[in-house]
Amino acid sequence: MKRVVITGQGTVNALGMDVASTLNAMAAGTSGISNLDFENVDRLNIKIGGQIHGFDPDAHFTRQKRGLYDRFTEFGLLAADQAIAQSGLVFEGELAERTGVVMGTAGGGLQTQDENYRAVYEQGKNRVHPFVVPRLMNNAAASHISMVHNLMGPSFAVATACASSNHAMGQAVNLVRAGASPVMIAGGSESMLCFGGIKAWEGLRVMSGDGCRPFCATRNGMVQGEGAAVFVFEEYEHARARGAEILCEISGFAMTSDAGDIVTPNADGAQRAMRQALKNAKLNPDDVGYVNAHGTGTTLNDSVETTAIKRVFGDHAHQLMISSTKSMHGHLIGGTGAVELLACIAALTTGMIAPTIGFTTPDPACDLDYVPNTARDKKIGAAISNAFAFGGLNAVIALRAI
Structure with missing residues (x-):
């Protein structure tokens, strides 16, 4: 098994249009959640989200x-551009032939679907945009990233609801580990902040109308966000040979299925994913200093995840620093794990432990250290990032400082 390191990262989200601005916002405990601004928003009950305002494609x-791109593809392309630029890689010859792209998304081109359904059903038009299908397909972002950067290796999209990004990045890591590709570009992108996207989630009654407060006793639901994050995963010796700056190592990955309920989280499935990720990474529980929690802000998820963390880490659970950055950038659904990986990398490289903002009242069912409201400065050696999806699909990534 080859070692896999990260040599580039990029992002666009409600906190910032690049990695530096995003991490500065996290360090300051900034909220990127604001009033939504799009057509028919007045017909919604939920009117807040982690929307990227002022974005000019x-x-x-x-x-x-632009005629070929949905908003989620645009976000993915911008994040990939940043990550590849930081890596310093130029894809040509054999490297281009063996490098691929794996992107996670849950909704794909939902903006395109929303616009064209409105044109047909509300406005009575009989024609839609000729590129509706290529724009809305879930693999659109992965395909366009591959075309822009000349990446001809294994490329595909993963759609597993809120675990899509972690699943996508895990598959990319496995391809590099197995020697199938020396480099893989991977991450996630999502743009569900449109009338249809919010209206569908309203039906589940898991949305908050006044903010995302993970692990807090006053929490009352999740808040959606949008954006993308993309990373360059590179085989360790390949990166060393070219003198690349290495950010950290992806040391482990695991995925499990609850095989239970389609929407209700399960502590057993979550704990198995964390245990297996630690085993895959050859880490002991007390090696881990930080957990980026799934932490959606719903009553059930946060208490179930707390229980799972306690089972996995035992007494060390009370020494862990745990946070949900969804409190700042919102829940990016299929893109969320990718944006949250930025916080793990920052913890390993600079010691910035991102906070869980909006935390005002302790909950007896959530009695661990969630880094409330204020970022910390503490260098750590290892971290994990959790993603637990509807459908009972769990994906956990373990990272190590290098």
Whole structure:
């Protein structure tokens, strides 16, 4: 098994349009959650989200290209551009032929679907945009990243609801570990903040109308966000040979299924995923200093995840620093694990432990250290990032300082 390291990262989300601004916002405990602004928002009960305001696609893409891209693809492309630029890699020859892309998304081109359903059903039009299908397909972001950067290796999309990004990155890591590819580009992208996207989630009655407060006794639901994060996963010796700056090592990955309920979280499935990720990484529980929790802000998820963490880490659970950055950038659904990996990398490289903001009242069912409201400065050696999806699909990534 080959070792896998990260040599590039990029992001666009409600906290910032690049990694530096995003991490600065996390360090400051900034909220990127604001009033939503799009067509028919007045018809919604939920009117807040981690929306990227002021984004001008014309500043980044030609009109011809924009005709091919849904908003989630645009986000994915911008994040990939940043990550690849940081890595310093140029894809040509054999490297181009063996490097691929794996992107996670739950909704794919939901903005495109929403716009064209409105045109047909509300406005009575008989024609839709000729590229509706290529724009809305879940693999659109992965495909366009591969085309822009000349990546001809294994490329595909993963759609497993809120675990999509972690699953996608885990599959990319496994391809590098197995020697199938020396480099893989992976992450997640999502843009569900449109009328249909919010209205569908309203039906589940898991959304908060006043903010995301993970692990707090006053929590009353999740808040959606949008954006993307993309990483360059590279075989360790390949990165060393070219003198690349190495951010950290992806030391382990695991995925499990609850095989239980379609929407209710299960502590057994979550704990098995964490245990297996630690075993895969050859880490002991007390090696881990930080857990980026799934932490959605729903009553059930946060208490179940707390229980699972206690089972896995035992007495060390009370020494762990745990946070949910969803409190700041919102829940990016299929893109959320990728944005949250940024916080884990920052903890390993700079010692910045991102906070859980909005935490005002302790909950007896959530009695661990959730780094409430204020970031900390503490260098750690290892971290894990949790993603637990509807459908009972769990994916956990373990990272190590290098």
